[in-house]
Amino acid sequence: xxxxxxxxxxxxxxxxxxxxxxxxxxxxxxxxxxxxxxxxxxxxxxxxxxxxxxxxxxxxxxxxxxxxxxxxxxxxxxxxxxxxxxxxxxxxxxxxxxxxxxxxxxxxxxxxxxxxxxxxxxxxxxxxxxxxxxxxxxxxxxxxxxxxxxxxxxxxxxxxxxxxxxxxxxxxxxxxxxxxxxxxxxxxxxxxxxxxxxxxxxxxxxxxxxxxxxxxxxxxxxxxxxxxxxxxxxxxxxxxxxxxxxxxxxxxxxxxxxxxxxxxxxxxxxxxxxxxxxxxxxxxxxxxxxxxxxxxxxxxxxxxxxxxxxxxxxxxxxxxxxxxxxxxxxxxxxxxxxxxxxxxxxxxxxxxxxxxxxxxxxxxxxxxxxxxxxxxxxxxxxxxxxxxxxxxxxxxxxxxxxxxxxxxxxxxxxxxxxxxxxxxxxxxxxxxxxxxxxxxxxxxxxxxxxxxxxxxxxxxxxxxxxxxxxxxxxxxxxxxxxxxxxxxxxxxxxxxxxxxxxxxxxxxxxxxxxxxxxxxxxxxxxxxxxxxxxxxxxxxxxxxxxxxxxx
Amino acid sequence: xxxxxxxxxxxxxxxxxxxxxxxxxxxxxxxxxxxxxxxxxxxxxxxxxxxxxxxxxxxxxxxxxxxxxxxxxxxxxxxxxxxxxxxxxxxxxxxxxxxxxxxxxxxxxxxxxxxxxxxxxxxxxxxxxxxxxxxxxxxxxxxxxxxxxxxxxxxxxxxxxxxxxxxxxxxxxxxxxxx
Numbered sequence: 001x002x003x004x005x006x007x008x009x010x011x012x013x014x015x016x017x018x019x020x021x022x023x024x025x026x027x028x029x030x031x032x033x034x035x036x037x038x039x040x041x042x043x044x045x046x047x048x049x050x051x052x053x054x055x056x057x058x059x060x061x062x063x064x065x066x067x068x069x070x071x072x073x074x075x076x077x078x079x080x081x082x083x084x085x086x087x088x089x090x091x092x093x094x095x096x097x098x099x100x101x102x103x104x105x106x107x108x109x110x111x112x113x114x115x116x117x118x119x120x121x122x123x124x125x126x127x128x129x130x131x132x133x134x135x136x137x138x139x140x141x142x143x144x145x146x147x148x149x150x151x152x153x154x155x156x157x158x159x160x161x162x163x164x165x166x167x168x169x170x171x172x173x174x175x176x177x178x179x180x181x182x183x184x185x186x187x188x189x190x191x192x193x194x195x196x197x198x199x200x201x202x203x204x205x206x207x208x209x210x211x212x213x214x215x216x217x218x219x220x221x222x223x224x225x226x227x228x229x230x231x232x233x234x235x236x237x238x239x240x241x242x243x244x245x246x247x248x249x250x251x252x253x254x255x256x257x258x259x260x261x262x263x264x265x266x267x268x269x270x271x272x273x274x275x276x277x278x279x280x281x282x283x284x285x286x287x288x289x290x291x292x293x294x295x296x297x298x299x300x301x302x303x304x305x306x307x308x309x310x311x312x313x314x315x316x317x318x319x320x321x322x323x324x325x326x327x328x329x330x331x332x333x334x335x336x337x338x339x340x341x342x343x344x345x346x347x348x349x350x351x352x353x354x355x356x357x358x359x360x361x362x363x364x365x366x367x368x369x370x371x372x373x374x375x376x377x378x379x380x381x382x383x384x385x386x387x388x389x390x391x392x393x394x395x396x397x398x399x400x401x402x403x404x405x406x407x408x409x410x411x412x413x414x415x416x417x418x419x420x421x422x423x424x425x426x427x428x429x430x431x432x433x434x435x436x437x438x439x440x441x442x443x444x445x446x447x448x449x450x451x452x453x454x455x456x457x458x459x460x461x462x463x464x465x466x467x468x469x470x471x472x473x474x475x476x477x478x479x480x481x482x483x484x485x486x487x488x489x490x491x492x493x494x495x496x497x498x499x500x501x502x503x504x505x506x507x508x509x510x511x512x513x514x515x516x517x518x519x520x521x522x523x524x525x526x527x528x529x530x531x532x533x534x535x536x537x538x539x540x541x542x543x544x545x546x547x548x549x550x551x
Numbered sequence: 552x553x554x555x556x557x558x559x560x561x562x563x564x565x566x567x568x569x570x571x572x573x574x575x576x577x578x579x580x581x582x583x584x585x586x587x588x589x590x591x592x593x594x595x596x597x598x599x600x601x602x603x604x605x606x607x608x609x610x611x612x613x614x615x616x617x618x619x620x621x622x623x624x625x626x627x628x629x630x631x632x633x634x635x636x637x638x639x640x641x642x643x644x645x646x647x648x649x650x651x652x653x654x655x656x657x658x659x660x661x662x663x664x665x666x667x668x669x670x671x672x673x674x675x676x677x678x679x680x681x682x683x684x685x686x687x688x689x690x691x692x693x694x695x696x697x698x699x700x701x702x703x704x705x706x707x708x709x710x711x712x713x714x715x716x717x718x719x720x721x722x723x724x725x726x727x728x729x730x
Contacts, residue, residue, distance in 0.1 A: 144646070144684075145645060145646040150683070152683045157681075157683075158681055159680060159681035159682060159683055160683045162645055162682070162683075162684075162685070162686055162687070163645055164645055164648045164649065164686060164691065164692060198647065198650050199598075199599075199600050199631070199650065199654055200629075201599045201629045205601060205602065205603070205606070206602050206641075206647060206650075226644075226646050227602075227644070227646050227647045227650070228602055228603055228641065228644065228647070229644055229646065229684050230642050230644060230677045230684055230685050231677070231682060231684040231685065232677075234681060234682075234683065235677065235679050235681075235682070238680065238681060246676060247676065249604075250603070250604055250676070253603065253604035253607055253703075254607065297607070300614075301610075312614065313614055313615045314615075316610065316611055316614030316615055316616070317614070317615040317616055319611075320611065320614075320615075320616045333608075333705065334604060334607065334608065334703060335604065335702060335703065546603075547602075547603045547604070547641075547642075
């Protein structure tokens with residue numbers, strides 16, 4: 001696959017902003033700088049870097065306000081490639097920088113010194129492709145068990161025997177120190193290591209955090225992922241495009257509809273199929289309902305973590321009412337597979353609009369109750385105010401998105417800033433932003449977002465007009481060779497899909513950039529010098545879904 | 552991938568396996584045993600332990616609408632040492648499998664296991680060629696009493712499984728009672 005297929009040099013003259021960026025990129029000694037058609041590929045600028053120019057380019061982009069979207073690997077067979085995606089929050093221009101390496105000498109310089117959020121991405125690429133990032137301080141397996149000796153996403157890898165090891169929990173003392181990035185001098189005589197998880201009630205799944213504590217004070221902590229790694233990205237390379245949809249449900253089970261939507265949006269961008277107006281309205285209504293139901297689970301479990309059981313019982317009852325509507329409309333409570341390419345899988349049932357209106361009336365009465373019950377509760381305020389503060393710069397370096405980012409005072413929402421559905425620009429709603437950046441601010445963002453979602457649903461219901469619910473497309477289809485990126489706003493933040501298509505019915509490579517991945521990574525930098533109880537509060541306020549991180 | 556490559560199952564299902572650590576009682580007093588089984592069946596203490604999607608349905612089953620407390624199985628314990636029912640709710644991969652085994656070993660006997668959902672039964676949608684991570688069923692790691700199909704199963708299915716498990720405990724048909 002050559003670049004010329006994927007990136008079309010535009011006939012039109014670049015705008016002033018684009019020209020400015022082009023000038024910036026050309027000053028960085030990068031090769032192959034090109035403007036790309038955003039509506040077709042999801043990327044604005046393309047460039048190729050090598051080991052010498054990469055760190056300088058990343059550094060310059062950071063100085064110009066770019067955040068790190070993600071880093072992914074592609075096996076070009078032969079030859080490996082690392083793709084870096086950058087995007088500023090303020091203005092929408094995505095920059096893609098490729099760096100190619102030979103498979104037998106897969107070395108690249110690390111950019112963790114520039115973007116702290118690159119840490120886990122580089123470890124993941126190292127896991128999956130075996131690219132070594134020179135200078136990375138902790139290049140240990142992230143998603144795979146420590147004993148694996150293969151790189152599953154390489155094309156010459158064809159499965160491996162499933163070995164159930166005797167034990168993966170035991171790590172000798174020396175390894176513990178390495179895992180915590182501790183030097184000899186960092187140890188005091190009263191400190192010890194505390195394992196939080198994988199079975200822990202407040203890690204929301206099978207996350208393991210290794211805490212370095214002294215009494216009640218946490219000196220540091222490292223997250224250990226991969227306890228729910230299922231190899232979805234490898235499976236996707238064996239599946240036809242339509243067959244991948246059910247796997248998207250199971251990545252983020254709290255809001256599967258938003259994941260379905262993201263995947264459908266990616267394929268619509270790649271194939272040029274457009275969904276119908278009726279489908280768009282249904283998508284907004286049901287996607288925002290999914291957002292509300294996801295935030296309700298967050299509220300319930302967060303309160304459970306902080307020691308309050310009542311909100312959990314309330315929230316789950318409300319969620320059951322939303323799930324009843326989902327079940328009637330989509331046939332499933334959770335794993336819906338409902339939003340498909342070109343529209344929705346089936347039309348909504350008669351009485352859907354009335355049911356959702358009743359639900360809105362009900363939720364409008366409940367949300368103020370939650371405000372009274374939780375958000376003004378003195379214990380809750382004490383536990384969350386000033387705890388786990390993320391600054392805007394930190395959020396940008398780590399690539400944090402979603403309510404966590406908006407709780408740090410950054411006004412960025414893909415629904416508005418990188419529209420993937422025309423309705424979001426026509427309807428009246430606000431992006432919720434809070435300035436403080438602590439657990440309380442993040443909670444407030446989510447509470448107010450539920451209000452905004454209800455407004456969106458109400459307006460979207462009026463837009464459900466007569467017409468086909470799905471565009472006429474063949475049951476199975478091919479995607480033209482090329483590379484496509486598409487990002488949508490899930491309840492936890494930016495869900496990005498990177499597709500490398502080779503013109504067949506199966507993807508050559510499908511990478512999912514999940515919001516919880518960087519959102520959890522930021523937790524590592526928040527927990528030093530907090531209390532053990534604060535770790536629980538921080539983790540709960542960030543709202544992570546582990547199978548989404550592990551994939 | 553052929554079967555011989557799926558190496559090292561820690562445990563063969565239905566092989567009349569008994570727990571290594573469990574010593575058979577020297578004297579068995581049948582009426583007392585029955586009374587104990589009745590008590591155990593009606594106060595199951597599940598372990599708070601969710602792996603993936605099914606865990607949310609497990610939470611829903613324990614929350615207000617479905618309320619497993621009605622059947623005496625609502626006291627979710629955070630420590631395996633206080634629990635006697637493990638509900639394996641989600642996909643088990645090879646990094647997770649030894650931890651499940653360890654949690655199971657930490658639970659005091661008699662103990663029961665419910666495999667909730669397709670993934671815990673056989674790997675579910677992740678049982679595919681070129682799979683390198685997912686263990687094809689949690690019964691390769693711990694002995695399972697009840698399998699609940701579904702992806703994910705509805706909360707009613709879990710309630711049904713708990714009722715079925717209660718029947719089996721009362722009639723002495725669980726792995727734990729076959730010591």
